[in-house]
Amino acid sequence: MAAIRLTNSRRKLWIMGAVAAAVLAAGAGVTVLASKGDEGKKPEEKKAETVLEFVPTEVVAPKRVSMPGLIEFSGPLVAPGTVIVRAKSAGSLLNLSVAEGSRVKAGQVLxxxxxxxxxxxxxxxxxxxxxxxxxxxxxxxxxxxxxxxxxxxxxxxxxxxxxxxxxxxxxxxxxxxxxxxxxxxxxxxxxxxxAPISGIVAKRHALPGEKLAPEQQILSIVDLSRLELAGLVGTHEVGRLKPGMVVQVRVEGVEAPVEARIARIAPAAEPGTRSIGVTLELSNREESLRAGQYALARVQLPDETQRLSLPETALSSSGGQEQVWMIENGALVRRIVTTGRRDVREGRVEILQGLNEQAQVLGARFDNLRDGAKATVVQAKSKPAKLASAADQAGASKHKSN
Missing domain, CATH: 1.20.20 (F1FO ATP Synthase)
Structure with a gap:
């Protein structure tokens, strides 16, 4: 009986060893086959590459539009009809019959x-x-x-x-x-x-009883019926302006824009700048505006040319150059572009070089984009396109292994 049990035990050990050897051999074979199957592949091909997905609303195409020019400059309103009443001889100021804010007429005794x-x-x-x-x-x-x-x-x-x-x-x-x-x-x-002119007393410079010297200031009188706005325009833009052009002026404290006209343009640029002075004239018959109010002038210049343009949000800057990201042949491509006019009201920028009308351009700015990354446009998605993070890629790998 003892001999029989010994024989059976040895048989069981032999069977278990054979099974283990078979399993090891099979695993080794799988490993060898897997190694042979991966031979010839590059490291970047072994790693699964993320494909960026964008919805149609995130992709725009350049289109041709007219882009009216806009020239802006600002400054305070000035009353050119301002005079200062001075003492023409030495003497004591006996009285002044007008106060600040008083309206006077030409020839009136002050x-x-x-x-x-x-x-x-x-x-x-x-x-x-x-x-x-x-x-x-x-x-x-x-x-x-x-x-x-x-x-x-x-x-x-x-x-x-x-x-x-x-x-x-x-x-x-x-x-x-x-x-x-x-x-x-x-x-x-x-x-x-x-009073030499009709207007409003702006300021009294002397008081009754004061001893006056020749040419000493006594009163300032302002004529508000005509105001002016002076500003500086770049030398590259002033050639598009002409005297008599209509200009819309926004005055602080006034809701509706005020119409003005270009009165004169300086013949030379200001020293040390590349700007030329432009003066506007505003009619103020009702005297609703006051000298010293801050105003912003906007000159609209019509455009008869259809220009290739993109939304401002599609452009970004890198190294002093303007660029866009576009999808070309299923991959992201960073393209340097040359821009021209800008339509601030419509939020568009003229593209002079770098794109054609068939280009697919990302209409918004995305972070961490990589040139050459796989990208595609899908019909719908739940969240905006973005680069997969390291945590997302790790989670996806873990899901596949399960």
Whole structure:
């Protein structure tokens, strides 16, 4: 009995060993076959490559549209009809009959200055003129008498010449005295505080009782019926502007745009810049606008050419160059493009070089795109296209292994 059990035990061990050897042989064979099947493949071919999927709304095609030009510049409104009333003579400011914000008319009396000193000067110069006139009369009588004596040879010719010279000098002195009197009288007329234009008193620079010096500022008067807006336009764009062109102006605090016209264009660029001054004129008959308000001018330039364009969102910048991402032959391609005009209102950019009308361009900016990556356009998808992360790829590998 003992011998039989020993024989059976050895038989079982032999059978189990044979089975194990067979399993190992089969596994080795599978491994060898797998190794032979992978021979000749590149490493990147062994790894499953992710295919990026985009929906049709994420892909755009360049299209031809007209792109009206837009030139913008801004600045404060200025009232060119602004005058400053100054004191034409020294004196004390007795009173001012107008306040800031008061409306005045041309020729209206604005105040009064004590001009006693000027009146005394006029009286003095009037007396000097009378003295010079009397001196001239005397020299003229002497000259006539000298002429009679010279005709009778009672005096020498040189004496007659001296008499004539004295008469001419007296006449010159009289003319000088008259000119000085006229100057003082003009100063007296101008010294009166009279409004030179119709408008609104913007500011009072002096107060009653203050001692004024000649040419000292007293009042500022502004005519708001006409305003101007001055701005700078690049030299590459100013050639498209002409005097008389209609311009839409947005003024702060005013909802509707205001129409203006180009009044003048500077003949030369500003020193140190590549910009030329452009001045607009705004009619403000109702005086609804005020000087100093900030305004933005927009000049619309029509375009008769159909230009190849893309949405602004399709372009990005890299290394100082503008680029787009496009799908070509089932792969992503980064393409450098040359751009032209920009339509800010429509959000489109002109493409001068780099694309044709059949190109499939990504209409939005995506992160981590790689040139040459597989890509396709599908009809529908649940979320925007993006590069699969390392975690997503690891999860997919684990799912396949299960």
């Amino acid at each position: 105040g009064q200055i004590d001009l006693e000193e000027l009146r005394y000067r006029i009286a003095e110069r009037s007396a000097a003129l009378e003295s010079a006139r009397a001196q001239l009369d005397q020299t003229e009588r002497h000259y006539k008498a000298s002429q009679g004596l010279a005709a009778q040879n009672f005096i020498a010719a040189t004496a007659l010449d001296s008499s004539r010279a004295a008469m001419e000098a007296a006449r010159a002195q009289m003319l000088a005295a008259r000119a000085q009197l006229d100057t003082s009288q003009v100063s007296l007329r101008q010294a009166a505080l009279i």
